[in-house]
Amino acid sequence: MSLKFTIEKKLSNNRGRAGRIETKNGVIETPAFIVVGTKATVKSLTPEQVKDLGAQAVLANTYHLYLQPGEEVMKKAGGLHKFMNWDGPTFTDSGGFQAFSLGAAFDNKVGKVAKGKDEIDESIFSPHSAMAKVDEDGVTFKSIIDGSSHRFTPERSMEIQHNIGADILFAFDECTSPHAPYEYQKEAMDRTHRWAKRSLEYHQKNRSSHQSIFGITQGGRHEDLRKESAKIIGAMDFDGFGIGGSFDKEDMHNAVGWVADELPEGKPRHLLGIGEPLDLILGIENGMDTFDCVAPTRIARNGAAYVGSGRINILNEQFGQDFSPIETGCACYACTHYTRAYISHLFRAKEILGATLLSIHNLYYIVNLVKRARVAILEGNFEKFKQGFLSL
Amino acid sequence: MSLKFTIEKKLSNNRGRAGRIETKNGVIETPAFIVVGTKATVKSLTPEQVKDLGAQAVLANTYHLYLQPGEEVMKKAGGLHKFMNWDGPTFTDSGGFQAFSLGAAFDNKVGKVAKGKDEIDESIFSPHSAMAKVDEDGVTFKSIIDGSSHRFTPERSMEIQHNIGADILFAFDECTSPHAPYEYQKEAMDRTHRWAKRSLEYHQKNRSSHQSIFGITQGGRHEDLRKESAKIIGAMDFDGFGIGGSFDKEDMHNAVGWVADELPEGKPRHLLGIGEPLDLILGIENGMDTFDCVAPTRIARNGAAYVGSGRINILNEQFGQDFSPIETGCACYACTHYTRAYISHLFRAKEILGATLLSIHNLYYIVNLVKRARVAILEGNFEKFKQGFLSL
Numbered sequence: 001m002s003l004k005f006t007i008e009k010k011l012s013n014n015r016g017r018a019g020r021i022e023t024k025n026g027v028i029e030t031p032a033f034i035v036v037g038t039k040a041t042v043k044s045l046t047p048e049q050v051k052d053l054g055a056q057a058v059l060a061n062t063y064h065l066y067l068q069p070g071e072e073v074m075k076k077a078g079g080l081h082k083f084m085n086w087d088g089p090t091f092t093d094s095g096g097f098q099a100f101s102l103g104a105a106f107d108n109k110v111g112k113v114a115k116g117k118d119e120i121d122e123s124i125f126s127p128h129s130a131m132a133k134v135d136e137d138g139v140t141f142k143s144i145i146d147g148s149s150h151r152f153t154p155e156r157s158m159e160i161q162h163n164i165g166a167d168i169l170f171a172f173d174e175c176t177s178p179h180a181p182y183e184y185q186k187e188a189m190d191r192t193h194r195w196a197k198r199s200l201e202y203h204q205k206n207r208s209s210h211q212s213i214f215g216i217t218q219g220g221r222h223e224d225l226r227k228e229s230a231k232i233i234g235a236m237d238f239d240g241f242g243i244g245g246s247f248d249k250e251d252m253h254n255a256v257g258w259v260a261d262e263l264p265e266g267k268p269r270h271l272l273g274i275g276e277p278l279d280l281i282l283g284i285e286n287g288m289d290t291f292d293c294v295a296p297t298r299i300a301r302n303g304a305a306y307v308g309s310g311r312i313n314i315l316n317e318q319f320g321q322d323f324s325p326i327e328t329g330c331a332c333y334a335c336t337h338y339t340r341a342y343i344s345h346l347f348r349a350k351e352i353l354g355a356t357l358l359s360i361h362n363l364y365y366i367v368n369l370v371k372r373a374r375v376a377i378l379e380g381n382f383e384k385f386k387q388g389f390l391s392l
Numbered sequence: 393m394s395l396k397f398t399i400e401k402k403l404s405n406n407r408g409r410a411g412r413i414e415t416k417n418g419v420i421e422t423p424a425f426i427v428v429g430t431k432a433t434v435k436s437l438t439p440e441q442v443k444d445l446g447a448q449a450v451l452a453n454t455y456h457l458y459l460q461p462g463e464e465v466m467k468k469a470g471g472l473h474k475f476m477n478w479d480g481p482t483f484t485d486s487g488g489f490q491a492f493s494l495g496a497a498f499d500n501k502v503g504k505v506a507k508g509k510d511e512i513d514e515s516i517f518s519p520h521s522a523m524a525k526v527d528e529d530g531v532t533f534k535s536i537i538d539g540s541s542h543r544f545t546p547e548r549s550m551e552i553q554h555n556i557g558a559d560i561l562f563a564f565d566e567c568t569s570p571h572a573p574y575e576y577q578k579e580a581m582d583r584t585h586r587w588a589k590r591s592l593e594y595h596q597k598n599r600s601s602h603q604s605i606f607g608i609t610q611g612g613r614h615e616d617l618r619k620e621s622a623k624i625i626g627a628m629d630f631d632g633f634g635i636g637g638s639f640d641k642e643d644m645h646n647a648v649g650w651v652a653d654e655l656p657e658g659k660p661r662h663l664l665g666i667g668e669p670l671d672l673i674l675g676i677e678n679g680m681d682t683f684d685c686v687a688p689t690r691i692a693r694n695g696a697a698y699v700g701s702g703r704i705n706i707l708n709e710q711f712g713q714d715f716s717p718i719e720t721g722c723a724c725y726a727c728t729h730y731t732r733a734y735i736s737h738l739f740r741a742k743e744i745l746g747a748t749l750l751s752i753h754n755l756y757y758i759v760n761l762v763k764r765a766r767v768a769i770l771e772g773n774f775e776k777f778k779q780g781f782l783s784l
Binding site for chain 2: 039041043044045046069077320323344345346348352353356
């Protein structure tokens with residue numbers, strides 16, 4: 001069976017809602033933050049640690065798993081769940097974002113470098129600079145690992161995702177920069193719609209019975225394009241929808257609201273790549289059900305921890321003699337067992353456990369922020385919850 | 393109270409034995425492998441993972457903790473147990489080995505470099521090359537972190553160890569190379585004996601009630617020196633003994649046997665820095681009760697896993713498609729939840745969880761090898777156990 005989505009309660013703005021996504025591998029109570037496990041591992045954590053901090057589902061990356069270890073290994077292993085020892089629901093993105101961004105970054109020498117393997121200078125998303133070559137049929141790109149040439153089409157992306165074996169897959173899309181010209185946004189959006197149709201058709205013919213597919217809406221920061229994309233993708237027979245993250249941060253909640261109003265109400269909506277605390281709250285308010293973002297674990301590996309409505313960096317000198325937890329009152333494993341002084345020591349000493357503990361804290365913080373938003377919706381006090389966060 | 397040691401059963405060779413070391417923070421059933429947590433963390437593992445794999449006690453490093461985070465932080469934190477969230481028995485070594493080896497290595501430019509922060513080219517242990525300067529009172533050495541100059545004396549080493557707060561401490565000693573001339577071995581040994589007396593006196597006046605002290609016997613690979621050192625240190629009022637690891641591998645069990653025969657039977661004996669499977673079995677047979685070694689976690693971080701009586705390296709190409717556990721039949725968390733293919737993928741993808749999983753397997757392997765030796769002693773079939781291992 002594909003997923004089943006139920007809305008339990010709605011906000012008075014008629015956008016935000018609390019609900020449940022049921023998959024073969026378990027239920028996701030929404031709104032929910034989906035933890036990122038790019039390469040079939042949530043960086044520096046065991047699946048038990050991920051479950052213990054309250055995560056309900058994991059999102060892995062098609063591009064990365066296609067290159068390493070390869071879809072054949074994933075298939076022979078019995079699929080993503082079994083391979084990585086995660087028995088809850090799983091998502092895979094389509095690989096489109098990475099094929100464009102990392103492919104383009106590979107040997108792009110002048111001022112357009114990737115900031116890291118997953119962190120991209122978005123100026124590379126332009127019709128002119130792309131080392132990843134787009135045509136009507138798909139995209140040809142270079143491997144971030146060895147520079148070898150590869151090709152994704154909507155059908156290939158779905159085939160790879162079928163082999164990886166997650167519960168919820170995404171249609172193959174072209175992700176543009178919010179700063180690309182309107183004409184290119186439109187062109188890429190129209191192509192994404194044609195690719196969505198091909199992704200859906202391939203998926204319906206070839207999927208395993210437990211697999212669902214989300215269509216991705218694009219349209220950059222333009223209200224007309226965002227609405228048009230949501231209308232067109234929303235009319236297709238997808239099990240849910242992804243909202244492509246191509247907008248400036250300040251436009252985000254507007255764009256999300258435009259899209260939410262156009263999408264069919266009864267299907268779940270995933271806001272791709274968004275994970276900062278305030279963005280999550282605004283996304284939830286504007287009708288998003290699930291989210292994913294690498295930020296909580298990435299900033300953790302750099303020594304940063306979410307505290308209150310901001311961040312601290314544990315490497316700051318003052319924390320070396322601070323025997324309080326990362327965040328007073330936090331119920332996560334890191335905060336209930338260790339001090340800032342200890343974690344600060346671990347980072348100074350370049351000990352791996354430091355990254356593990358801050359990753360646990362940051363994911364707990366984000367996962368539980370979204371859970372508290374859910375409870376606030378169910379209990380009818382979302383506005384109070386939001387104001388409480390803003391006044392921190 | 394200091395520790396209490398009880399012998400439960402002895403081997404017919406009158407050397408090897410099974411027993412119990414009782415400390416304020418728990419019991420160590422011996423023989424036992426003590427897991428190394430150099431900088432107040434067992435590398436890449438949580439204390440819960442360390443406990444789950446069967447470890448009974450952790451050994452931290454005085455030199456490293458003195459430099460970072462410093463003894464004052466350790467003391468303010470409430471000591472090692474509380475700082476690192478380990479509620480079982482703990483050891484600290486004296487820092488002597490590192491002061492000599494890492495201090496000497498610091499700016500030793502010609503052919504005498506340290507192989508790594510903990511892995512030392514032992515040719516630096518010579519009276520001529522030492523950048524660490526030994527005098528009768530103590531040793532002046534350079535910090536591995538910033539090259540700053542520091543000084544350990546027997547009294548300072550004990551004071552630092554008291555501040556760190558472990559259950560079992562070691563007297564300050566001079567560790568020589570097994571290849572140093574006989575005359576220097578003798579000179580260093582005699583100095584170690586004088587330092588042992590000073591360490592013991594300082595300890596007895598200043599210790600916390602739960603802290604015990606082990607004296608360290610030296611003597612290189614010379615039977616007369618080994619026996620003399622064991623006799624002299626053995627006659628002092630220590631709670632147990634450390635056997636300094638300055639011998640060639642092939643001499644090890646001989647040297648250990650000489651020492652064991654001279655030491656008082658009723659006190660525990662710790663063989664410092666020894667941890668290869670066969671060495672452990674020979675050490676146990678020759679009267680050693682506890683052991684420590686960084687090898688299980690260090691080789692894990694390089695992709696190596698103990699299997700049978702040897703090792704495999706998970707990065708070998710064949711393991712990329714091998715869906716069996718690291719070691720068939722192994723009951724550790726890594727082997728019961730993951731395949732060689734998955735762990736191989738984690739290492740290729742440079743994912744931290746790979747080091748965590750192999751560290752769990754290797755420590756489980758070593759800790760349980762020693763536990764099986766204990767059971768074999770108690771059940772009277774140690775020789776069979778040993779032959780079984782040799783025939784693997």
